[in-house]
Amino acid sequence: MDAQLYRTATDFGSVAHWVYRRDPVLFTSELTTLRTTRGVTDGVFLSVTDCDGEVGAAMQTPGDALLVSGLPPAMAKTAALEVATVRATLPGVRGTRPNATAFADAWCSVTGAQAIESIGRTLYRLGDLVAPNGVKGESRIAGPADADLLLDWIDGFFVDAFGVVSDKGARRGFLGDIRAYGGDVVLWSVDGVPVSMARVHAPAAGMSRIGPIYTPAACRGNGFGAAVTAAAARQANRRGARYVVLFADVANVVANGIYKRLGFVPVADSLECAFVAQLPKEPAAV
Numbered sequence: 440m441d442a443q444l445y446r447t448a449t450d451f452g453s454v455a456h457w458v459y460r461r462d463p464v465l466f467t468s469e470l471t472t473l474r475t476t477r478g479v480t481d482g483v484f485l486s487v488t489d490c491d492g493e494v495g496a497a498m499q500t501p502g503d504a505l506l507v508s509g510l511p512p513a514m515a516k517t518a519a520l521e522v523a524t525v526r527a528t529l530p531g532v533r534g535t536r537p538n539a540t541a542f543a544d545a546w547c548s549v550t551g552a553q554a555i556e557s558i559g560r561t562l563y564r565l566g567d568l569v570a571p572n573g574v575k576g577e578s579r580i581a582g583p584a585d586a587d588l589l590l591d592w593i594d595g596f597f598v599d600a601f602g603v604v605s606d607k608g609a610r611r612g613f614l615g616d617i618r619a620y621g622g623d624v625v626l627w628s629v630d631g632v633p634v635s636m637a638r639v640h641a642p643a644a645g646m647s648r649i650g651p652i653y654t655p656a657a658c659r660g661n662g663f664g665a666a667v668t669a670a671a672a673r674q675a676n677r678r679g680a681r682y683v684v685l686f687a688d689v690a691n692v693v694a695n696g697i698y699k700r701l702g703f704v705p706v707a708d709s710l711e712c713a714f715v716a717q718l719p720k721e722p723a724a725v
């Protein structure tokens with residue numbers, strides 16, 4: 440197998456186009472990440488070509504997990520060896536379960552790191568939208584006047600979903616990126632008061648992803664999350680998306696049930712593993 444690293448996302452572009460655009464649903468994370476990597480020179484952009492001419496790809500932006508949905512398991516060891524020449528450590532790996540598992544095993548074998556499964560998600564694609572009935576309220580697109588509210592809610596989402604500490608400085612950058620890269624935030628409001636939100640990515644290769652979706656604790660249990668998700672799907676379609684996708688935590692039974700009732704169909708299981716240094720073994724007791 441032949442592995443090749445690329446200095447920039449631009450250099451990686453032709454490979455990315457070949458690998459990722461052939462299935463914009465499965466490679467939703469790669470396509471939306473590529474939109475933000477123009478000018479990035481300290482990421483990892485990698486292709487692997489096997490003896491039959493099949494091309495796989497992986498990519499990572501600084502501080503994030505390596506994305507490997509486009510890297511078949513048979514290419515994992517070659518990829519790990521090549522990445523290790525430019526990265527002594529990686530924060531983690533994310534992709535379809537078989538691909539992520541294969542790369543995690545290979546990376547641990549090459550570097551001695553330890554992989555810890557952190558997040559399991561299901562990737563969904565919208566079939567025929569079945570909007571919920573009887574939910575009070577209406578949708579609108581968030582504007583500049585909603586910035587403080589969105590900052591609080593995005594921070595709340597990260598705290599609730601990932602168990603991290605509140606960090607509104609980091610979330611301010613996240614919110615700025617939504618605007619900078621052409622995304623929308625759809626709000627569901629009751630009597631003019633916002634009660635739920637859903638971010639909508641700008642279409643890439645005909646695909647738009649929804650998320651994060653967040654309803655404050657005090658507003659839950661009223662169908663607002665389902666309503667705003669349906670409104671976000673319609674907004675994605677209005678912007679030209681042929682495929683509307685989202686991820687759901689496999690452990691969140693309520694959310695998975697809601698998305699299925701709305702018409703979302705499971706596509707693939709996704710896994711994220713964090714890499715940590717291998718702990719030294721305790722000496723045997725004498």
